Each structure stands twice: as C-alpha cells, then as structure tokens.
Amino acid sequence: MKAKRFRPYSAANIDSITQLKRLPKSQLREMQAVAKILPFRTNNYVVEELIDWSRIPEDPLFQLTFPQPQMLHKSDLRRITELLATETGYSPEQLKSEQYRIRTAMNPHPAGQLQLNVPEEEGEVLHGMQHKYDETVLFFPKQGQTCHAYCTYCFRWAQFIGNKELQMASGEVEPLIRYLDRHPEVSDLLITGGDPMFMRSSVLRRYIEPLLRHRPGNLQTIRIGTKSLSYWPYRYLSDKDSDDLISLFHEITTAGYHLSIMAHFTHIRELSTLAVEAAIRRIKETGAIIRCQSPIVRHINDDASMWAEMWRREVQLGMIPYYMFIARDTGPKAYFDIPIAETLKLFSDAYRQVSGLARTVRGPSMSAKPGKILVDGITEIEGEKYFVLKMIQGREASWVNKVFYARYDPKASWITELKPAFGERCFFFESNGRGSRTPLKQLRNAAMEAIPEAAISIHRK
Template sequence: MALQASAGRRFRAFTSKHLDELTARAGFGEDERLAIRAVATVLPFRVNSYVIDELIDWDAAPDDPIYRLTFPQADMLPAEDVARIVDLLRADAPRQEINRVASEVRARLNPHPAGQLQLNLPKMGEEPMPGVQHKYHETVLFFPKQGQTCHSYCTYCFRWAQFIGEPDLKMASDEIDRLVAYLRQHPEVTSVLLTGGDPMIMGEAVLRRYVEPLLELETLESIRIGTKSLAYWPQRFVTDPDADDTLRLFEKVVASGKNLAFMAHFSHPRELEPAMVQEAVRRIRGTGAVIRTQAPLIRTINDDPEIWATMWRTQVRQGMVPYYMFVERDTGPQDYFAVPLAEAYEIFRNAYNSVSGLARTVRGPSMSATPGKVCVDGVTEINGEKVFVLHFIQARDPELVNRPFFAKYDEKAVWLFDLKPALGATRFPYEAEPAGDASEPVTGAHP
C-alpha cells in the first residue's frame, strides 16, 4: 500500500496570519480575501499541511467541499458585520478595536448551544467541576485541558467557542483525579467521553495521564474518544513519533476489559480515500478498539444522499461502524450551513435506503439539543394533520428515551426549538408543566 507523499512530514499548522496567501490559491481577489479575513477575526481558522496538500482540490476551490469544510467564507456572517470589520482591517485599526467588534459579533452567535456552560455541570461537594459534563444518566463528558484545539478546524464546528481565546467560554480541566472521585460516587456512569477540541491532539504521554486512571473504575464499561484526527492528520497513528505508543495505550484499555470507542468524525468521502487513512484505520482496529463514525449534515458540503451512502459503504468496507448523522447545531454560522429538518430527513432516508443492513447502524438525522438527542423518524399525516415523528435517542430525563412524540410539519424548521407541538398538544414532553405544577421540569427553551 503506497502512502502519500506527506507521510513523513512533521505536522505544520496554518492560522489566520496565513489566510491571505492561502485564499489567493482559490482565485479570490483582494476584496474577497479581505472579507474572508474579516470572518476569521470572529470564527477560528486553523488548517494543516496534510489537509492543504492531500484533501483540498485547489482547481475546484472555492467550491471544493473540503475547502468549504476548512476555510471561512465571506458570506458566513451577516453582511453588515463583515463590512464593519472589513472597514477596520482596511483602515489598519488597532487590534484591540477589531477584537472588540469581533467579540460583539460572536456574542450574537449563541457560542454555547444546549447550555453547555450551565447545564449538566456536576459538583464535588459544593464545588462545581469545570470541564466536566454529566450529560446523561450513564454518560459523562470530560474536556482535557491539553486537548482544546484540533489538527484543523471545521467551519461548521459547534464548539468553535473553545478556540477563540476567551477563557470564560472555554470548557477544560486537568483534574483527572477529581473526575475519578466523582465517578466513584456515581456508579450509574458507565461511559466517559473524552472530547474537546480533539483529545488526539495530545501526545501519548499526556493522553495516558487521563486514560489510565479510568481503567481502575470497575463500574466503567467504555471509554470514548471524540476525534477528527483520522480525517485531518492520520499520521497520528502511523508515522508520528509516538504513534506506536498511542496504539499500545489503546491495547491497554481493551485488555482492561473496557470498550474503547474511537468516535471518528468524517464529513465527506474524500477524507476516507488516502492510503494513510486506511492504514491508520487498520492499525487502530488492530488494537481492539471499535471505530464509530459520525458527522453533521452540512449545506454545500455533504447535503446529498449519495455522499452519505458512499461514506457509509466505505466505512463498513474498512471495518468501521456508521453511528450518527447529526443536524447542524444552533450556533455560529448556523444560517449558512443548516439544512431544514424535512430535507435532512429525506437525505437520510434516501441514503439509508441504498445501503446494506450493516451500514444501517447509523441513526439520524439527530439533534443534540438541550433536553437530549432528538431523532427525526419521519413525516406522516395523522387525523388530517401533517406532522414530524420524533423520538429521543438520549435524554437528560431517561423516561423520555425512545418514546415517540409529534411536531407540526414546518418545511422551514432547522432545529428542535423551531417546532411546535402537534395533534392538539400544548407542549412537548420535555417542556415545563403549566404554572402551578410542582414537578421539576426539563426545559426546552434556549439557554
């Protein structure tokens, strides 16, 4: 198997200071490049040499899907906001002034959807635990401090607020001992997800400091690692200096009797094509880890059923397990990337219909909203009313899981909170009881 030319290269990242030079390769004029730089003052930009050299088709840019996946576009933000920042850049305004305006724009982009900073924050005694989310009854998320960046950033990323240098918006912790103590007090937790950023940005020695203490917990059944490293830097598992040590760590997790779930983000079939990726997949699977795949449905990048069917078939062929098609979250440039729920369902259904049962492990389209993961099961008519059929795959209230509920059909709705109850109902199952009810609600309102 011939690996691509970049196999032996050291990792090199490019940031907004390189943006003007890089976007010139896409054929943009000076004014267009300035507008792109303006967007990059608000939303984070980072790409690496592998993505630039191996994944982007520069002859097709800026329409190339991998280019759009990794590079900001001038129309991702409201035109008046972009024009305001362009004027500041053109006037060579002080960096402090540019940052102030950029912060104002960010504040309107719902930096933390699903109440990430407020909800699910556990405590040890009276002390809250930043960087930890007890999101579901059996699942805890942990954000390692050293894993709060990625090999490249996705333009649609719902965790973009992690990368903009504002400490008040960042979720991170290096207190693994405190997490272990919390898990000992909560034996109902059977799964820990290491997330970020991207935990695989960490070297093996740092990753091991977070993983090994979890192996002592008998109640823990699985450790998950959420990562896009297979797509953006597969060298991490093949040619990087600590690639072999990392795989030995994976083997240790599996040998401990726990499931190691490698939650790989693939957004487009091209990310699966390089020989380096296929070799990385082979090596990871060789440790006993299970690779599960997921990605959001993103307008202009993968909003085509054939793209998803091709991804799922390729993943199954390589021994991976298709897991989730997500709906773009209500944050950042959602208006630019979102696909209406009715269209999302048709894309999922048409892709799902064209693959074998082995690929039908995938769930979707799923919204990771405040009350939980809500799946759009279909569109039907009941008593003359056209409705969405929905159910919770996961929920903050476990009693809601796998119970169908209905919403009025709305061809423009792109998110759970755009929907209204159907069939005469006045509220959804996850919403607060009317005033005067003594029960403690799980609210569905925007945080």
C-alpha cells in the same frame, strides 16, 4: 508509509498557502475578516491531499475547513473588513468590541452545555466535565483544547477563540475518578475537546493510566472523540509518539475496557487517502472499534448519494456508521442550514441505497437541550402532516425511546422552531429537567441569557 511533518495554518499565516493565490484579493480579505470572528486552523495534509483546488471555492473540503465570506452577515463582514483595511491600523479595542458583539449573537454554547450539563459535587463545580445523560460522562482535558484543523460548522467553536470563561477544560483526573466512583450509573466516559488526539501520548497517558489502575465506579467503555483520522491520520503512523499512542490503545483494551474511537467523517474524500486507510487498520489492530458520525450541512455534504457511498466505505474499512446529526443552532448556522424536512429526505434517500450492515447509522438526530431527538418520519393524520420524533437519549431516563409529534413545518431546522401537535401547549420534556427544580423551559431561557452576560463582564474587564 512516508512520514509527513505537521504544518499548521491559521489566520496569521493564511497568506503563505500558495493555492489561495488563485482567489481574488477581495475574497481573500473577506476570508481573513471571517477568521477574526470564527476560529480558523488547517494543515498541510488537508491543503495538499484533501482539497480539490481546481474547484474552489465550491469544493466541499475547502468549504469544510476555510472561512467563507457568507458565514457572516453582510453588515458584519463589511464592518470587520473595513477595520482590517484601515491604513492607520485598527485599535485592539475596536476589534474586540466587534468580535464580542458578533460572537455573542451566535449562541456560543448551545443546548445549555455550561448551565445544565456541568456537574457539582458537595457544592463544588467540576469544571472540564459534563454529565447530561445518566450513562455517559464527558471529560475535556485542558491540553486537548485545539484540533489539527477546525471544521467551519463546529458547534464547539467557542472553545477556540481564546475566551477562557467559555472553555470547558480540566487538568486533573482525580476529580473525575472520584465522580465516577460516586456515580455507579455511569458506564461510559467520553474524552473530548477540542481533540484529545492533538495531545502527546505522554499527556494522554496521564489521564488514562489512573483510570486503568483505579477502575472507578462501573466504568466499562472509554470513548475518544476525534477528527484526527480525517485531518491528520499520520498521528497514528509517523508522528514521533504514534507507536506509544497505539500501545496505549492496546493497554486500554487489554485492561478489559471497550475502547471506541468516535471518528468524524464529514465527506467521502476524507476516506480516500492511503494514510487514512493505514491509520484505520492500525487502530483496529489494538482491539478498538471506530464509530463514524457527522452533521449534515449545506455546501459540504447535502448529497444523499455521497452519504451512501461514505457509509459503504466506512463498512468496507471495518468501521461502524453511527450518527447523522442535524447541525446545532450555533455559529454560522444560517450558512449551513438545511430544513428538517429536507434533511430527513436526504437521510432516507441515502439509507435506501445501503445494505443492512450500514444501517447501523441513526439519524437525522438533533443533540438538543432535552436530549438526542431523532426525526423518525413524516406522517399524515386527518389531512394534516406531522413530524414523528423520538427521544433516543434524554436528561431523564424515562424520556428515552418516547415517541412524540410536532406540527409539520417545511422551514423549521431545529426543535425550538417546531410546535407540538394535536393542540398541546408544550412538548413533554418542557415541564422539568434532570435534577432540576426549575422547569426546563425556564432553564432554557435563562441559559440563553447567561452566556452574553458572562461575555459582557469579561469584555468590561
């Protein structure tokens, strides 16, 4: 495989992408305005090998990686565009004020990530970690707080806008090891970001090797969440430290841990290049398993036949279809929004097209505040339609696999927009939270208010 040198593109050098010159200047200005609010980053592999430039702006991979004017409200887009077009130049204070106003209205950290998931030990907040479900701890290494390219729908977009108060990151592995030792219920560690695979292998080793030496708690599985197979497969092939990275994967599996690469494939075209095929083969040779997941989003992959084709291709390449998610209620969700009822139909239509080997996939699933909520179907009882929902993971272990119902709403696209069925005043999980003294509904309301207040304090400083 011929080596390829990584070349990133951001809002600062978006003008250097020659393929964009075919767009009207007005649209390019609007894209630059959106990139002042939402993070934008792509690279030469995406630009040269994934996007069909004859189909822009409708091309799914272009929609996936480049800012679109419709991602902002018309008035917000107009305001930012006007600021950038001012001949005398805009003041940094003006732009910062507008950025703050627009971003804080976009629910920067959904599902109570900062308020409910960050653990404490002996009164100390363990920054850069999350522990929402008993079995799984998330760890965010500080050097992995970026990606080879950003997805326009990314629910962790707030990690990439330069606001450290909204970032989840840690540069120390020792607190993680102590926490795992003290929590024997944890079997899985998910190293996430950003994208841990953006780090040099020598940096990743500084986090992994102490785990292999100490073997903390009851840790059995190390997961690595990454989009690198889609956006930069050369990470495993021809980067200067790709051989050492593959060697590290070998060391993890040889040490007796199950290594699971949690790959994000959003569209079949991400599985179409020789580079991604070679990268997948090389990872599998280490004994690692690759599991594939993605949200379903408007403009990019709202096509049942494409999903079926993608799942079949994943199986063919030796990977495991794992999750179809409903996009979280954050960022430019209105642009990508698909109602729950339509999402369920798309999933079912795709599911019917594949064999049992691809039906390992679960979905559509909402990673919401109480847990992962599967939309299992639609049923009719005494002439009324209801959503059949199942809690497949929860803050409370007793919630797992619990089936419950919501009144059918053809427009609802998130659990907070649904109402309980059969006259119930609230869903079962809205009465308490994991390790909480405060009812979950109150925690939810408090969490929604906390981020804007934090952002206000930063803005005033």
